[in-house]
Amino acid sequence: MHTVWKGAISFGLVHVPVKMFSATEDKDISMKYIHKKCGSPLAYVRRCPTCDVDVEWGEISKGYEYEKGKYVLFEKEELEQLSAQSQKSITILDFVDLEEIDPIYFQKTYYLSPDQAGSNAYQLLLEAMRQSGKIGIAKIAIRSKSSLAAIRVMDGCLAVETIFYPDEIRPISQVPNLPEGAVVNEKELSMAKLLIEQLSTPFQPDKYTDDYRESLLKLIEQKVAGEEISLAPAKPESNVIDLMAALQASIQAVKPVIATDPGPAPKKRTRKAATTKSTEADTDQKAAIVPKPKRRTGSKAANKTIS
Numbered sequence: 303m304h305t306v307w308k309g310a311i312s313f314g315l316v317h318v319p320v321k322m323f324s325a326t327e328d329k330d331i332s333m334k335y336i337h338k339k340c341g342s343p344l345a346y347v348r349r350c351p352t353c354d355v356d357v358e359w360g361e362i363s364k365g366y367e368y369e370k371g372k373y374v375l376f377e378k379e380e381l382e383q384l385s386a387q388s389q390k391s392i393t394i395l396d397f398v399d400l401e402e403i404d405p406i407y408f409q410k411t412y413y414l415s416p417d418q419a420g421s422n423a424y425q426l427l428l429e430a431m432r433q434s435g436k437i438g439i440a441k442i443a444i445r446s447k448s449s450l451a452a453i454r455v456m457d458g459c460l461a462v463e464t465i466f467y468p469d470e471i472r473p474i475s476q477v478p479n480l481p482e483g484a485v486v487n488e489k490e491l492s493m494a495k496l497l498i499e500q501l502s503t504p505f506q507p508d509k510y511t512d513d514y515r516e517s518l519l520k521l522i523e524q525k526v527a528g529e530e531i532s533l534a535p536a537k538p539e540s541n542v543i544d545l546m547a548a549l550q551a552s553i554q555a556v557k558p559v560i561a562t563d564p565g566p567a568p569k570k571r572t573r574k575a576a577t578t579k580s581t582e583a584d585t586d587q588k589a590a591i592v593p594k595p596k597r598r599t600g601s602k603a604a605n606k607t608i609s
Contacts, residue, residue: 307444308417311427311453311460313394318427319420320392322444325411325461331518381446392451392462394438397431400454407465409449414460424460431455493549500556 307322335344348357364381365373416424431438431454438453442462452463474480524531 303413306412309390309392310417310420311392311394311414311438311440313427313438316423316427317391317420318423319417320414320424320460321417322462323413323415325413329512329515331515331522392440392442392453394440394453396439397434397436398439399435400437400452403452403465406471407450408452409464409466412462412464413456414453414462428455428458428460431460487546490545490549493546493553497549497553497556500553 303323305321306324309320309322311318311320336342337344348359348362349355350357363375363377365375367373414424440451440453440462442449442451442464444464449464450467452465454461454463521531
């Protein structure tokens with residue numbers, strides 16, 4: 303793993319030297335813009351529209367537009383000095399319960415490992431957090447970007463989840479067309495809850511795959527091999543008119559299957575065979591309930607003959 307950041311976790315007067323590694327990787331398939339005429343990739347050009355020249359990196363500085371077309375400029379050293387102190391430490395401000403943080407706050411996950419002689423302090427913090435069941439809320443700066451972070455224990459490792467500041471979360475009141483005071487049909491609600499119950503299962507991340515990426519990789523392999531490509535037409539979208547019918551069809555489609563081995567599938571029987579078997583079964587059943595004839599005795603009733 304590539305080291306993303308080096309510094310220390312500090313809580314109180316305790317410092318834990320650590321290295322940071324990205325816990326996730328982007329597997330999106332990267333593509334370039336290509337000139338159709340000659341097949342050459344297009345280059346990203348930093349060009350000044352006023353001077354009409356290409357600009358080298360050494361001639362570029364960052365600027366903030368405070369008015370339309372007006373900027374204040376910052377040199378790289380100014381920005382680095384501004385964040386020099388915050389980039390070296392993960393300062394834990396509070397310890398909270400993980401359940402108190404809404405998932406909307408989470409951004410990206412990193413792993414932390416002990417650096418140099420910080421193994422003992424690292425293990426101490428990890429074990430203390432594990433036994434307390436708490437996570438740490440800290441401040442951190444990665445690549446000049448300051449953010450809040452949640453430090454928690456993951457399978458014997460300390461992990462950092464960068465999280466948004468509260469003012470970076472857009473209020474729900476800005477979302478257009480949210481229903482207000484809508485009345486829900488009770489029958490439809492019951493069906494929807496039943497559908498949710500049937501679709502409920504323990505979270506198993508391995509069962510989810512990126513179908514788009516797999517299909518795109520397959521298409522790339524076909525094109526590289528020079529195969530003729532034929533794509534199936536997209537299925538036409540259908541608007542759901544009868545919500546209750548859609549719910550019923552969905553429930554029928556996801557009926558729970560008993561997780562047992564049913565054994566080999568039974569052979570199909572013809573109607574004639576089934577009828578014969580049924581008749582035989584009925585005959586056997588009747589024979590089973592017919593009482594056995596009583597043994598004749600020497601009584602008068604037994605010696606009577608039919609004339």
